Amino acid sequence: MKQAIFSIALMISATTAPAQQVLTDAQVEQGYGQAIQARMEYRPVDAEVILTVLSNARPNAQQILFDLGVSQAEQGKCGEASRTFGRGEDLAQTPSFARAVETAMADLCPRLAPWEFNAGLNIDYDTNANLGAGRKEIIINGLPFILTDETVAQSGYGYTASAGAAYNFSITPQSYIVPTFSASLGDREGSDFDRLTLQTGVSYRHRGDFVDWRVGPTLQWTIDHDGSSEKGRGIAASADWTIDQRSGVYFSGSFTKVSNDRAGEQDHDDTYLTARYVRAVGEKGMVARVGLSFSKLDHKNDLQDFSSKSAFAGLSGPLNNALGFDIEAATSVGDGEIIHPVFGVVRHDNVATLTGRISFAELDGWYGRPYVGLTQSWSQSSIDIKDYSRTAITFGITRQF
The missing domain is CATH 1.25.40.10 (Tetratricopeptide repeat domain)
Structure with a gap:
């Protein structure tokens, strides 16, 4: 039988x-x-x-x-x-x-097991590529200013491609030394923000019974259309906590001291922290997630400092046997200053974002699973140039293995 x-x-x-x-x-x-x-x-x-x-x-x-x-x-x-x-x-x-x-x-597969790889490609059309106001005239300190084509919001196509690799050298059954290397390349039509970022580092990893954590120093180098732009050194850490078979928490954080190769007053410290709780829900492969994040940009001149606190919630899973979905809602509050010749200018932002994505299981292959998505963002800011509503259409491929 x-x-x-x-x-x-x-x-x-x-x-x-x-x-x-x-x-x-x-x-x-x-x-x-x-x-x-x-x-x-x-x-x-x-x-x-x-x-x-x-x-x-x-x-x-x-x-x-x-x-x-x-x-x-x-x-x-x-x-x-x-x-x-x-x-x-x-x-x-x-x-x-x-x-x-x-x-x-x-x-x-003991020979391949120590390797970690990831790769991704995102292509998008953004109605507000420069994250600026969608109008020509704005008010700064009570005075009207006319924005040029370089500063006003611009629609355009762009892409981001990324790849990374790591190798786990075992020193004990639960401990590893892990060198890493990653690269990210972004290019956008009509934008001066095209750049290549390279990052390398080495970390100590401990794979416990419930918590898998790693920490270590990092180096990064950013290159734009004019050559070397920034260099940074810092420390990064992450931890994956397995609560049970259906749920867990991901933590990550980093601190990087960045030096600008062209303007010393643009040197800054970057701090980033995030926590994400995930849980499988139901029996159909749905996964829910909620999380918090914090970022801080601390400039040498103290007049461009900015910090942001965010919260997000999302749900992903199969729509049917051929399609998958992912939706996420996020909100963030940002505070800081921008340069003013005498007083500086206080900046306060409120940003809401709604993202939806559909993936195509029938087209899944060794290269990854293709997807198409839509992101809508609304920003209210005390800085007139940062008041905007933006829409981005994205499609691409992601894969980790």
Whole structure:
């Protein structure tokens, strides 16, 4: 009987388009049971065949992707397994899933397991690329000013591409030395803010039973269209706390002293802190998140200091077998000063943001999962030039593995 059911799974795989299998929930449950049985009987090839059919039918099913990755790793297909695990991590978002993946990779693919990779590409059309007022005339200190085309809000296309890699050198069963390197390149039509940022560092990592944390020094270098722009050195830390199988908390923070290569008065200290709680809700792969963040920009001249406190909440998951969604609402309050020849000018901002994104499971591949999104922001500020309403349409690909 098991062989007959397995043959049916093969027939479905052969006669249905690989991007979208048509299976009932009962067939998926039956097939999944057979795949687990095949794994228990040390038949990873059979398990992979069945789980591939199931993952095509349910591309947003995190547990199916995890077991598919394990069956691939058991055959020595470590590269494929890593990409499959990455798809599952993108969907699950919980520390417990990431910990299970790392354990499986360490057991089955010890040579690849120490590596961490991530990559992303975002392309967008922004109706307010310069984050400025959407009108030509503004009032500063009671006087009217006419904004030039370089300072007024500009619509335009742009992109941001990023990639990073890290390697975990084991020094004890739970401790590691982790060198890292990352690069981010941004370019925007008609903008003077195009730049390449390179960052490297080394951290000490401890992977405890419930908390996985790391801390270490960092170096960064920013290059724009005129050459070297800024250099920075600092310290960064992060911690992933696994509360239970369905929930966890992510903490991160950094402090960087940045020196401007062209204007010493632009030297500044950057501080950033964030905490994010995630929880799987229901049985359909939904993940809810809430969080807080704080940032502070402390300039050498004390007249451009700015700090911001933000709160956000979001929900992601499958809309159906072909589409995924992600929505987030955020609000932030900012306070600081801008340069004035004598007195400086107090600045207070209130910004609200609403973001929605749809991803396409049928187009998921080794390169990642394509998505398209819309972001709407509203800003009210005591500085007239920072009063705006902006819309950005984004599409791109992200992948971690």
